[in-house]
Amino acid sequence: MTDDLIDGLYREGAPIRDTKAPSGPIEQRWSKRQFEAKLVNPANRRKLSVIVVGTGLAGGAAAATLGEQGYQVSAFCYQDSPRRAHSIAAQGGMNAAKNYKGDGDSVYRLFYDTVKGGDYRARESNVYRLAEVSSNIIDQCVAQGVPFAREYGGLLDNRSFGGVQVSRTFYARGQTGQQLLIGAYQALQRQVAEGTVTMYSRHEMLELIVVDGRARGIIVRDMVSGEVETHLADAVVLATGGYGNVFFLSTNAMGCNVTATWRAHRKGAYFGNPCFTQIHPTCIPVAGEHQSKLTLMSESLRNDGRIWVPKKAEDRNKDPRQIPEEDRDYYLERIYPAFGNLVPRDIASRAAKYQCDAGKGVGPGGLGVYLDFSEVIGRVGRDTVSARYGNLFDMYKQITGEDPYEVPMRIYPAVHYTMGGLWVDYDLQSSIPGLFVAGEANFSDHGANRLGASALMQGLSDGYFVLPNTIRDYLASGPYPAVDESAPEVVEAKKSVTSRIEQFLNSKGTRTVDSYHRELGHIMWEYCGMSRNREGLLTAVDRIRTLRKEYWSNVKVLGENEQINQSLERAGRVADFLELGELMCIDALHRRESCGGHFREESQTEDGEAERRDEEFAYAAAWEWGGEDSSPVLHKEDLVYEFIELKQRSYK
Amino acid sequence: MKITVKVWRQTGPEAPGKLVSYQLDDVSPDMSFLEMLDVLNENLATSGEEPIAFDSDCREGICGMCGLMINGSAHGPLRTTTCQLHMRSFSDGETITIEPWRAEPFKVLRDLIVDRGAFDRIISAGGFVSVNTGSAPEAHSTLVPKVNADRAFDTAACIGCGACVAACPNAAAMLFLGAKVTHLGELPQGQPERDSRVVKMLNQHDHEGFGGCTNVGACADACPKEIPLDVISQLNQDLRRAMVKGY
Numbered sequence: 001m002t003d004d005l006i007d008g009l010y011r012e013g014a015p016i017r018d019t020k021a022p023s024g025p026i027e028q029r030w031s032k033r034q035f036e037a038k039l040v041n042p043a044n045r046r047k048l049s050v051i052v053v054g055t056g057l058a059g060g061a062a063a064a065t066l067g068e069q070g071y072q073v074s075a076f077c078y079q080d081s082p083r084r085a086h087s088i089a090a091q092g093g094m095n096a097a098k099n100y101k102g103d104g105d106s107v108y109r110l111f112y113d114t115v116k117g118g119d120y121r122a123r124e125s126n127v128y129r130l131a132e133v134s135s136n137i138i139d140q141c142v143a144q145g146v147p148f149a150r151e152y153g154g155l156l157d158n159r160s161f162g163g164v165q166v167s168r169t170f171y172a173r174g175q176t177g178q179q180l181l182i183g184a185y186q187a188l189q190r191q192v193a194e195g196t197v198t199m200y201s202r203h204e205m206l207e208l209i210v211v212d213g214r215a216r217g218i219i220v221r222d223m224v225s226g227e228v229e230t231h232l233a234d235a236v237v238l239a240t241g242g243y244g245n246v247f248f249l250s251t252n253a254m255g256c257n258v259t260a261t262w263r264a265h266r267k268g269a270y271f272g273n274p275c276f277t278q279i280h281p282t283c284i285p286v287a288g289e290h291q292s293k294l295t296l297m298s299e300s301l302r303n304d305g306r307i308w309v310p311k312k313a314e315d316r317n318k319d320p321r322q323i324p325e326e327d328r329d330y331y332l333e334r335i336y337p338a339f340g341n342l343v344p345r346d347i348a349s350r351a352a353k354y355q356c357d358a359g360k361g362v363g364p365g366g367l368g369v370y371l372d373f374s375e376v377i378g379r380v381g382r383d384t385v386s387a388r389y390g391n392l393f394d395m396y397k398q399i400t401g402e403d404p405y406e407v408p409m410r411i412y413p414a415v416h417y418t419m420g421g422l423w424v425d426y427d428l429q430s431s432i433p434g435l436f437v438a439g440e441a442n443f444s445d446h447g448a449n450r451l452g453a454s455a456l457m458q459g460l461s462d463g464y465f466v467l468p469n470t471i472r473d474y475l476a477s478g479p480y481p482a483v484d485e486s487a488p489e490v491v492e493a494k495k496s497v498t499s500r501i502e503q504f505l506n507s508k509g510t511r512t513v514d515s516y517h518r519e520l521g522h523i524m525w526e527y528c529g530m531s532r533n534r535e536g537l538l539t540a541v542d543r544i545r546t547l548r549k550e551y552w553s554n555v556k557v558l559g560e561n562e563q564i565n566q567s568l569e570r571a572g573r574v575a576d577f578l579e580l581g582e583l584m585c586i587d588a589l590h591r592r593e594s595c596g597g598h599f600r601e602e603s604q605t606e607d608g609e610a611e612r613r614d615e616e617f618a619y620a621a622a623w624e625w626g627g628e629d630s631s632p633v634l635h636k637e638d639l640v641y642e643f644i645e646l647k648q649r650s651y652k
Numbered sequence: 653m654k655i656t657v658k659v660w661r662q663t664g665p666e667a668p669g670k671l672v673s674y675q676l677d678d679v680s681p682d683m684s685f686l687e688m689l690d691v692l693n694e695n696l697a698t699s700g701e702e703p704i705a706f707d708s709d710c711r712e713g714i715c716g717m718c719g720l721m722i723n724g725s726a727h728g729p730l731r732t733t734t735c736q737l738h739m740r741s742f743s744d745g746e747t748i749t750i751e752p753w754r755a756e757p758f759k760v761l762r763d764l765i766v767d768r769g770a771f772d773r774i775i776s777a778g779g780f781v782s783v784n785t786g787s788a789p790e791a792h793s794t795l796v797p798k799v800n801a802d803r804a805f806d807t808a809a810c811i812g813c814g815a816c817v818a819a820c821p822n823a824a825a826m827l828f829l830g831a832k833v834t835h836l837g838e839l840p841q842g843q844p845e846r847d848s849r850v851v852k853m854l855n856q857h858d859h860e861g862f863g864g865c866t867n868v869g870a871c872a873d874a875c876p877k878e879i880p881l882d883v884i885s886q887l888n889q890d891l892r893r894a895m896v897k898g899y
Binding site for chain 1: 680686687691694698700701702708711712714715717738762763765767772775780782784785786788789791794796798804805808809812835836841842
């Protein structure tokens with residue numbers, strides 16, 4: 001490691017490598033790894049214990065599967081039931097390379113599309129495995145009774161999604177995530193009845209226990225009684241989702257947080273590509289300061305809606321129906337004539353931001369653009385439009401009070417998904433032995449941008465098929481020495497949790513947790529959102545540090561620990577967001593290229609498009625926690641493309 | 653808008669509770685109902701009073717975590733989840749009474765938060781298809797007629813919020829139960845366990861202390877996902893068949 005601080009903010013350490021990735025023909029790598037991974041005798045499995053944190057698609061599927069295999073599983077979630085994890089909110093569907101439509105799809109094509117969609121910042125081996133396993137997921141879910149959409153002949157229906165040219169997306173109306181999650185939840189509850197899984201709802205993980213360099217357990221808080229509990233195991237799996245709520249407003253659920261992965265990061269797990277955030281272009285705009293979350297409207301609306309803003313800034317408060325055709329700027333159709341309103345998510349989002357920055361945004365605060373259906377209603381009729389989008393129009397009307405059949409919708413981009421997460425190897429093991437990370441919580445498969453309908457695929461692939469086959473290699477390499485609650489590392493971990501709780505409750509500050517969270521969100525959105533530059537990111541780091549300092553001396557948390565205390569829960573989460581936010585800005589600062597969801601203003605082509613710089617940045621950034629008063633350390637993992645040729649994206 | 657809310661406050665499961673009135677002077681009609689409570693909570697916290705505890709998570713009507721009795725109706729005046737209700741459904745100057753779900757098996761934990769663990773235990777009793785990961789046949793090996801697939805979907809849309817129980821004068825969870833029995837019973841994959849499922853789930857339902865169905869239909873009226881009342885007929889039909897077979 002060099003001692004030189006780069007930009008006064010971070011150091012660069014030794015490169016890192018994925019030592020588990022098999023070599024050879026790509027289509028044989030996963031079979032090879034499964035064969036090489038050691039087996040655990042069925043009789044020995046019941047002696048081995050695994051903790052799974054989070055019960056969304058990845059965690060729920062992993063806990064159920066490990067339980068079926070006979071391990072002793074303890075599963076944790078902060079919600080009142082494992083069925084509520086935010087995977088449930090996914091609308092669109094799930095990709096799988098079944099090629100049921102016979103339209104030329106294949107495992108290789110799904111692999112290719114995903115690597116390209118990730119703007120060449122994901123590992124080929126991982127993505128190929130994801131595409132390969134996708135078919136098994138559909139089989140499994142159908143067998144569980146997931147009610148996918150079907151054709152009249154009784155076969156499964158597919159649709160095309162997210163700008164790809166094949167129909168490979170399986171769906172259950174607009175509620176695919178819900179149906180897949182309920183499938184996993186039912187499998188999990190079956191194991192609870194079998195006694196292989198013990199479920200802890202309303203329990204929040206607050207610390208990771210590392211003994212002799214291995215993950216051996218977690219400290220959790222029972223959110224009803226306030227009791228701080230120790231849970232020990234032979235291995236720990238984190239499937240705790242993404243960290244989009246660092247922006248305060250996002251399409252995430254209210255409770256989504258980074259605490260589990262951030263506490264693990266502080267204990268030695270590297271954080272991969274934290275700045276890679278997906279911002280979704282079609283969300284309902286913010287209505288006022290009271291706003292608590294943002295609601296996504298399905299991307300499919302862009303198939304028929306036309307996006308525009310007034311040409312003249314002074315028209316922005318006019319009734320849009322009174323603005324004549326010649327005074328409207330259909331800016332996507334103008335700038336990107338080939339793709340028009342269907343350009344990829346990051347381009348559509350950024351273009352909307354530029355229009356609003358130029359003072360042409362519509363609606364409250366000038367942060368919105370029109371998505372207009374009048375042309376399609378005129379062409380195919382209101383009934384046809386209603387059949388296609390009726391439920392979305394109803395939802396929009398319920399939230400905004402405006403009728404999109406009569407008045408153009410207003411949309412604005414919102415934070416939706418985080419591609420970054422804890423760094424893991426091919427086995428989904430983090431840089432701490434015995435700590436595995438699955439689903440959105442890891443950084444592995446989506447590179448710098450995620451394709452539509454691929455999040456569900458990754459969560460279930462990790463949970464049902466990948467993790468249960470790789471964790472056995474770690475478990476079979478034991479037994480690891482027994483740990484009990486009196487071990488110094490366990491005592492220390494528990495003490496750090498209780499003293500942090502006391503610190504919040506004893507801080508007699510004046511500002512509420514939410515007010516800090518909101519302010520952090522504004523900083524992140526302004527400087528580390530859709531468009532980023534060096535100066536802004538440096539400002540953001542500075543402001544986050546000041547805010548964090550103030551937070552610890554001036555936050556106000558009422559009540560006690562020994563009760564349901566939602567302010568206390570949020571206080572811990574926001575404290576961790578305040579540290580993560582800084583790392584995201586440092587990561588965004590160090591990556592002086594534009595790629596996927598990360599747009600650096602300094603790296604663009606002459607006509608203002610994103611410019612990727614492969615010679616310098618074709619690597620994944622794995623950040624090591626530097627210590628309380630020290631700087632993070634960057635480890636680069638070079639990305640090698642043996643099968644897919646790197647190309648610049650162009651949508652003009 | 654000016655709004656007065658009367659909110660159920662209760663410090664713990666064993667503590668007595670009471671309705672407490674609060675005044676809000678600056679409510680926007682565009683706020684969601686829960687955002688109105690967020691604003692109230694910020695005001696309370698700033699003035700040193702403990703905020704009102706209530707459950708919510710996705711705030712887009714799908715996770716089933718939120719659920720309040722609003723003026724005596726489960727999820728309030730519209731047929732939707734509490735998080736999708738907006739203040740424009742109320743009038744300026746109105747007084748709104750907010751209570752937790754009331755049912756014996758849903759113990760109040762604090763303020764507006766109840767324990768719905770009974771629903772998880774009912775699912776554990778039989779609300780699944782026994783198929784281990786990796787043992788599934790190819791998805792197209794079994795065809796499912798579209799009518800059955802659609803009906804399965806309609807009933808699988810249940811979000812487990814508990815509004816049906818809260819609305820029922822007898823605190824029955826038959827709509828919840830019927831929805832799951834119908835969802836899995838419509839599909840070929842659910843057939844092998846169909847008879848045992850209904851018996852085991854119903855036994856657990858009764859064991860948890862939920863009441864019996866008396867055909868009032870308040871459950872279906874309150875259901876934000878519009879689960880139809882006839883799933884209870886399906887439940888009864890499946891139960892009769894299972895009993896004839898000696899389950």
